[in-house]
Amino acid sequence: xxxxxxxxxxxxxxxxxxxxxxxxxxxxxxxxxxxxxxxxxxxxxxxxxxxxxxxxxxxxxxxxxxxxxxxxxxxxxxxxxxxxxxxxxxxxxxxxxxxxxxxxxxxxxxxxxxx
Amino acid sequence: xxxxxxxxxxxxxxxxxxxxxxxxxxxxxxxxxxxxxxxxxxxxxxxxxxxxxxxxxxxxxxxxxxxxxxxxxxxxxxxxxxxxxxxxxxxxxxxxxxxxxxxxxxxxxxxxxx
Numbered sequence: 001x002x003x004x005x006x007x008x009x010x011x012x013x014x015x016x017x018x019x020x021x022x023x024x025x026x027x028x029x030x031x032x033x034x035x036x037x038x039x040x041x042x043x044x045x046x047x048x049x050x051x052x053x054x055x056x057x058x059x060x061x062x063x064x065x066x067x068x069x070x071x072x073x074x075x076x077x078x079x080x081x082x083x084x085x086x087x088x089x090x091x092x093x094x095x096x097x098x099x100x101x102x103x104x105x106x107x108x109x110x111x112x113x114x115x
Numbered sequence: 116x117x118x119x120x121x122x123x124x125x126x127x128x129x130x131x132x133x134x135x136x137x138x139x140x141x142x143x144x145x146x147x148x149x150x151x152x153x154x155x156x157x158x159x160x161x162x163x164x165x166x167x168x169x170x171x172x173x174x175x176x177x178x179x180x181x182x183x184x185x186x187x188x189x190x191x192x193x194x195x196x197x198x199x200x201x202x203x204x205x206x207x208x209x210x211x212x213x214x215x216x217x218x219x220x221x222x223x224x225x226x227x228x229x
Contacts, residue, residue, distance in 0.1 A: 035219075040124065042205055042219035043159075058216070090159065103149060104217060106159040 003027065004107035006091050011112045013085075021076045021110045023091030030096030032074035033104060036060060037088040046089075049074055050096055078112065085114045119208050121220035129228050130198055136191040136223050138206030148189040149207040149217070150180055159205070165189065176200070201227045 004025045013019045025032065031050050035043040045058030049068040063082025068074050074093075078085045088111050092104040122137035140146065150162040163174025170182040180191045189206060206220040 033217075040221055042119075042121075042221045043207075043217075044219070045216060048216070092159075103161045103164055105161075106151075108158050 004091055004093055004105060006089075006107040006110050008110060009108065011110055013112070013114050015114055016080045017114075018077055018079050019085075019112065019114075021078065021089055021091075021112070023074045023076065023107060024072055025074075025091075025093045025105075025107075026072060027093055027105065028071070029093035029105070030071070031094045032068065033092040033094075034058075034064070034066065034074070034076045035090045035092065037090055037109070043090060046076065078114075085112060087112060119206055119218050119220040121204075121206055121223050123223050124221065125224045125226070127226045127228065128196060131195050132227075134191075134193045134196045134200070134225065136204055136206075136225070138189045138191065138220055140187050140189070140206075140208040140218070142187075142208065142210050145211045147209045147211060148180075148182055149209075150174065150178070150189070150191050151205045151207060151219075152202045153205070153222075154199075154202045162191070162204070196225075196227045198227050198229050201225060 007022045033048040034046040037043050044060050046064050047066040049055035055066050055068050065077045090109045091107040094104045095102040118141050120139045148165040151159050152162045153159045162178050163172050165172045165182045173179045178193050182189050203222045203224050205222045207217045209217045
């Protein structure tokens with residue numbers, strides 16, 4: 001089955017700890033994305049990557065970091081600098097084609113709770 | 116900065132009623148438009164999309180949307196809803212010159228009562 005997997009589904013951390021969320025895709029997509037979903041605010045883009053070893057900040061990148069060492073994987077680290085980390089995090093991917101946007105496919109999400 | 120506005124945060128309606136969800140965006144250039152749906156406990160999935168051509172687009176599960184460029188709108192419609200349409204619906208916009216960046220609306224929670 002092709003798709004996007006995110007693990008774990010639920011994650012609990014103490015304040016001050018960094019935590020890394022996993023995102024893997026086997027769709028052979030070039031582009032990958034991380035969003036944060038908060039009630040009443042929709043999805044906001046944290047980081048995105050168009051190609052391996054390259055990524056760009058989205059609208060709310062502060063307190064987050066990413067890496068893209070493999071095409072299939074785009075892990076997100078929520079650092080202790082993120083002021084309000086408790087949220088639902090969604091990973092997505094899309095085919096990358098020059099000059100044309102394809103729809104994004106989403107993973108099941110990770111709900112992070114920081115206390 | 117561009118923004119996407121969804122008119123209703125919560126909609127409650129009965130089965131067989133018609134549904135229309137409003138979506139307006141603020142961006143003067145060419146855009147790609149999407150409606151995504153998130154059923155309870157499921158992945159966010161694409162309902163329909165508009166890239167170019169016929170402004171009336173049809174999606175899955177009987178949904179359709181109309182792009183009205185002059186009104187910067189992309190409203191979602193379904194003539195007769197079912198209980199299984201209970202979900203959260205998100206409008207998303209991507210300017211064609213901002214590669215890969217989707218701007219989402221706040222979402223509309225739709226509850227269909229039997």
